[in-house]
Amino acid sequence: MPIGGGLTTRGPRNLLRQIREAMAGAAPAQERLDRVVRTIAQSMVAEVCSIYLRRASGELELFATEGLNREAVHNTRLRPGEGLVGEVARMAQPISLSDAPSHPSFAYRPETGEDPYHAFLGAPLLRGGRAIGVLVVQNRAERRYDPDEVEDIQTIAMVLAETVASGELLGQEELRDVEVAPHRPERLKGQKFADGLAFGHVILHEAPLAPEKLLSSDPVLEEMKLNLGLADLKSGIDRMLEGGQGKLAGQSFEVLETYRMFADDRGWNRSLVEAVRSGLTAEAAVDRVRNEHRARFAKARDPYIKERLHDFEDLANRLLRVLAGDNPGQRELPDDAILVARNLGPADLLEYPRETLKGLLLEEGSAASHAAIVARALGIPCVGRLMGLRDRLSEGDLVIVDGETGEAHLRPRPDMLDSVQSRMAVRDQRQAEFAKLRDVPAVTADGTRISLLTNAGLAVDLENLDETGAEGIGLFRTEFQFMVSEELPRLDSQTALYKLVLDAAGDRPVTFRTLDIGGDKVLPYMETTEREENPALGRRAIRLGLDRPSLLRLQLRALLAAGAGRELRVMFPMIATVDEFRAARELVDVECDWARRRGRPLPALLRVGAMIECPSVLWHLDALLPLTDFVSVGSNDLFQYMYAADRTNPLVSDRYDPLSPPALRALQSIQKACADTGTPVSVCGELAGRPLEAFALLTLGFTRLSAPAGGVGPVKRMILSADLTAAKRGMASLLGSSAGSIRNEIESLARKLNVVV
Template structure:
């Protein structure tokens, strides 16, 4: 392919060489056009007149399936496969054996290399590896622009240049605009085939040592040091660099004759293609750590020093996903926002972004391939949207919103020490939600009166192994020390469903959201729950401890959980250990079954808290993490509000303290609705404390409750509009 002949002539020569060397009767190369179709560009064995004539639609035939899955396919009898598509102009009907490999660029298939044989044979692993290596070389040649024009390549690989609006998910609140920096744009290997295998093995080994040393320097402090950031996040990342499977795959790729760079690129593309189809959210998240490590390793091989990259003063970082170490290495004073194609709100990148207060929008599929370095973009962490190459009027609108947002933040800061009291004298307690040590900074910053929900599972989710007793105790002690005399409610481990721990073996469930999660898992594995309770009791020695159990569905479950608290208290007493000065045990109401058994539950509890996120998804049978159904109901609907009103009434009748700690408590209009139902204790995300407090100070609840009583009997699916009208009528700031 490095010869002087025209590119098409060289491609024709290549397919003949491949067919001969692999003893294949057919070798064909298909390339993706701007339309998405795969065009036959060269062949040995099929009809010559089919070249540049045969085109396959996206996903059509086995060739289309190879491109769609971005993974090789090997079959002994291709015509019997359901994806097989016969094109008569090619004359391929006599051929049974089929082996196809994608030409990958940036994780996307830009073409397909195929070999075929008449006999029904199975290609062995070495042949599959050979085809993948050749496909890698061909991908670089195609990317050079000799076979496809550069403008068509841009349509395939890079972004269009028109304004676009893309919808994603909000990972970290905020609003920003600036110029795109592509996170560690893939380093294309200049040389793919090694001249000296031993030299390449040494280069790879030394680069791996350098990579691990760099991560160690971040763990020890350096640029990435962030006060309060849980050490486990970066420790986990370091453990992936030591992963034996990943290191072995790199070494084996070098031994096949590739350079160190080509080996890393190949393993990275294989990981992308293999795990892109993964359904397990934890597996997908961990794939991104390997992806990030591979990119960093390529830069080490290229001689680049991480963290020394020049950035514009208004940088918007764009990545498929991001490792925690890398985000910390970018200069914070220049980083305005973050856009991610993948990830989740619980991913490492999202956790760090929230800690650094960097607006972040994730789950924007294809955003990296739609942008070029230097493009202007808007990151809207309030709506979960991004605007690519925005028009001047859109940019002006965002700048106005940012000015308003700054003014609002200044207004909220003035309210920090103002008691949350309504116009008619009702005292409202506004707390905040937390889950990591970094969240504790929000206590003083927002003026929240305590932590109404501390999600203890976050410590487990960012650790590669089960946190030991000392580690758990240290975190809980830090939380209580930071809170001082402000109350903290610890929710015990809430895992399962979409929260998967790699070190905890669980059976695969058809419907994990309704499966063995939260308190069910804790009761099935009492050792796990007792360890956590022991850590909480130890941390709270001599002061108040509030413990809350999640997803209680039956009264018996609460009794069993509370008995474990008694067991741990007795264990501590026998050993002469100090106990909390005051111990309060509560339950989360997030299963609809409890609505009809509150009379039995409430006398057993010291307090309860309503988890509206799960309560409503179960009430409406709509998975809140599934974008296809999550908007099928409105929390401000008569059924949802009547359920909340019933809970509040039963708690008032029995004198049971009750709070609301779901997302509703952090949005002014929804919080207004909660106040009209009688709730006086709200636990909101940090960003919602100021807006909710401002709403409280402007509300007259006596008049508002009369208006709400009339709305609860509505037959409408939602009364959001009516509540907004009521708030405006009463001059409530929402």
């Protein structure tokens, strides 16, 4: 009999069919597993075939073997990383050696009797990118297994992984301690992205679709299906890149270009075709190649390389949906759905029905991401930065989203569930108290009137306007309409949205911020020439608007049309120089002249303002303020630029505290300059929505705050309890501190004055 040489029948289809027959038998589990390894050894002309499965302890236990000592089955266990088998599991990649005993990772276990064998080929059994076992074939002679044989064993390992996890091959008794799918309660610590509490059942966003059929009966037909799917995928990406109707709305141009690059990647395409030709269905081939890429990229140290994993993940998921003809927007959700994703864009989140979506859990992201902002606007509790989350969950698992502590509880115990329900009842009671304050004027205990507004950006936010009792909209983010659209919104659709907002507000003021896009928020239908190394400091917001005046003028034209006959407030973001504001205001004048010449009605009162979020203007307020009708402090960006700390980067976002002397002194200087010139000023960053931070703002003299909808009630309660005269005296003494943060001191001051924060 020849030594090695691959499968006796070219391609593993015949072998996979025999494995399926062995699985379907009525014999005891161990007997069926023994038949599987015997079949593999015969088909691959190997003298040894062994299957190791991972136990809950992480050890790899020999579950079946053909060629090694049978007494070693269920007795031989390898620690994580021990021996070549442990190395295959650790790397989650195949290992092929011609002389295994000479390898530094080789571990001799005398009870197995494997010392005569030199050639070694091992492949991981992957589930969710994690090795749950290892399949090994060995031969006595020193030889190198060829690429076809490596391909074959990977295909076989994939099928075994699916069947082991599903229980087809082994019964529940054998699987009880095998860490195939987590089932015990777990607590993961992450970061709070959106406040609130929720519990419900897991829905995996773009969940990997487990192929219903692994083996094909007609490889030629499956290859044709795969090629058609790839063609549809690529044409969809091309249509989006060209700005036409596509299926990838909300993704940045850079990511789309990456998708196209990966979709055309010869290695990826070749791997898919080879997997299909080996006997897998098109869906199973995509699933297998995805698992291989997931394992490979997940172990990379370079953050940029690790990020590419998500591009491959999304590409594979979209290809699977193309093959299945699946529309994710038509998924049926349970009434208590908790959405789980690695990362998410705002358009992705908006695809899910608000009435059934109770919470959001993310492996990545940041509190400043658009998905987090949308979650806060929708009142959906959200926790992010939960490493390894998706590998620990299955669709339908019960989970708790704790947006108060930044934690997720997976498969919680009954007592934990009872505790969360009690806390939710307390929150509901507190919300009822806030609701009673809805129509109470925001006046401090010593008689200072505070204007309390809300931030918005979605049509659904307009519902919150009446519910919260906010006096108006201090910041309407206009970019969301552009981000969730598959093409540039036309003049009439922009006008309709702005008119809807003004109608909903009635006689309450609305401040529209012009497009804050560019940098890391590039729209998929906008052309771009190069990738920016530092998008936060790049061509974004007003810079992009001035570089592309037709885009900004179209938006201004829509705003002027919507505001015809009433007050219109327009605000330009990221003003870094006085000249930028002059240029932007000139475009407003140009559009007003354009409307007058055509007899179009104009707003009865037009106010144009600037956002103060670039430190450069702090030393040029004397020139900027006289040109403006009002200004608003964007504290989120202002502080990230002051401290050179990207607020979306979890490695540095917590390196500074906004309640620090430098930050508060900067705010104080803005308020004083505005007071001296009579310029209305507000604060519309996240600071305005947190009671303690809002208390600090009041002590600095700010009387106009624009908070997220969920912060209006807590901040109003704080306002009603505050004696500003005493509070200002206490704050004055704290601003001279040399400490990096005076948060504790401000909190102590609030408690001393009986301010509810």
